[in-house]
Amino acid sequence: MSNAVARYEAVAEPLMRKVHPGLRQGSLAPQDVVALACELLDRFHGGDAVLERVEPNPALVPPVETTALARRILDDAGFDPGFDLAPERWETLRAALRVVAHDLPTRGVEGEPSIEILEDSFPVAAAVRRADGERLNRGGLILPETGDDPAVAATALATLIQESLLERTWQVWPVCPGHDLGVHASVRDGTAVWWCAGDGGHALAPVGALARVLGRGRPR
Structure with a gap:
């Protein structure tokens, strides 16, 4: 297993599995979205949604925009919640x-x-x-x-x-x-x-x- 794949499984995937339930339950933590965006950016997943979440000051991003960006980040990353999260x-x-x-x-x-x-x-x-x-x-x-x-x-x-x-x-x-x-x-x-x-x-x-x-x- 490459270092990139190992890091993805150890860091990015658990973050996505935190962000997804937050979206479903209305308890999304902005810091988790920021951490996920930064992690994906480090792995060259620099889509528009990732960049939009990384570049501004997190405190200045309205919750509704954070929610929309989180959905786009998960979509861009191809995250699937499987049966356990859905x-x-x-x-x-x-x-x-x-x-x-x-x-x-x-x-x-x-x-x-x-x-x-x-x-x-x-x-x-x-x-x-x-x-x-x-x-x-x-x-x-x-x-x-x-x-x-x-x-x-x-x-x-x-x-x-x-x-x-x-x-x-x-x-x-x-x-x-x-x-x-x-x-x-x-x-x-x-x-x-x-x-x-x-x-x-x-x-x-x-x-x-x-x-x-x-x-x-x-x-x-």
Whole structure:
């Protein structure tokens, strides 16, 4: 590990992990923002937000400007709070998986899938398992930012499960009965739907509501 990387992990990252909760809780400490800006400047992350925070006298910067600059500094540095600093992401993924699970009986898959955090992965991510314990990981793991939007979360989980089942069985699912085409999960007008490309494209059903169109399949 290089000295620069070691210093980043020892100094800059802990500072970002202090600034982010301060932003969320309305308890941002200006000195932490200044320290973070100086540290990033030392590491040649001299973006506009960093320079704006380092150059003026901290005592003269209004709190509202400090808050805005702190957000920009974190964005410029590519900081991601993961699941631990943004636990609502995890709850969004869990809720989305419960929605997607309503569609699995149409494929003949019984039992509730589960989702778990893989603390040892880098970056930390989530994985899905079938009720029988098999991990469904076709297309990769679920990153924390997927939980920032419920529709995106449902679409990502539906896609992961769909592709994993396809790899396992070599059978397309779901299929639009009107066009005999495989459909895919997509966000349309802010809603997660199963989208068919037939006749210019149409929503077959919302994710979680396939049974209304396809009924239940036989167990596989």
